[in-house]
Amino acid sequence: MNYSAAIETGMTGLWYGRIIELIGTHARGNSFHELMARLQQELDFQIWWLESHTSLTQSQNDGALQPAEIIEGVSELGDSGGEVALFIFDLESVSNSELDIIIRNMGYNRQDLLDLIRTVPESTLLDIPEGKKRNILDILHHICNAEEFYLSRFGPKTDWLYEKHLSIPHSDVDKLPIIERLDEVRTASILTLREIVPACGNTIFTRTEYTQFPQERWTARKVLRRFLEHEREHIYNIRMYLGLPARWHPLIDIV
DSSP, X not given: OOXXXXXXXXXXXXXXXXXXXXXXXXXXXXXXXXXXXXHHHHHHHHHHHHHHHHOOXXXXXXXXXXXXXXXXXXXXXXXXXXXXOOOGGGGSOOOHHHHHHHHHHHHHHHHHHHHHHTTXXXXXXXXXXXXXXXXXXXXXXXXHHHHHHHHHTTOHHHHHHHHHHOSSOHHXXXXXXHHHHHHHHHHHHHHHHHHHGGGTTXXXXXXXXXXXXXXXXXXXXXXXXXXXXXXXXXXXXXXXXXXXXXXXXXXXXXX
């Protein structure tokens, strides 16, 4: 099977990419060639990762990986609150069966994240490694903030739906211990996505609130892939904070 990559780059000098046929995959590099090498690693890892979580044999990586779309000039790519490109494949509507698969994979990502941090000492969670701007606890709260932001891209109605699905007032969610906050935000997010996404089709959304980029374009597919991509990126980051390879494999650790 041949695979295709959607790639973005911008003024930060970073290159970000994902494999279009495998939603939620993520890699970054300091150059196009470094990114393509890491996307190849990501492809191999994703096939193993899906098999490890589902016990189902996936299509093997026996084809070429080629860039299908490259978008340049993305503002503050890779920074918190930075812009994210809208690709041609983001315009495809999301079927109910695909939504189920995406939400299933969100669960696998979250399982990996919780398995990673569950036994980490508090002192390690609070330590800021040299050259970094935040600690692991900050990253975990950032994941929660990002998921609320992605939901908000659908418009004000989604804010109301999300708060309806929370089990406590929204003003109290940020005060929860981090494991509880991760669970609260994710549970309400999934319930909200199940209500919103089926009616979206390929509608393009923009929203001025909560962003430095009010003209940034969003679709249901872009929101969903960002739930997956963003959490995976930070799983990789946290593993590296802990001195582990970004990607892992029972036989071969992948840098």
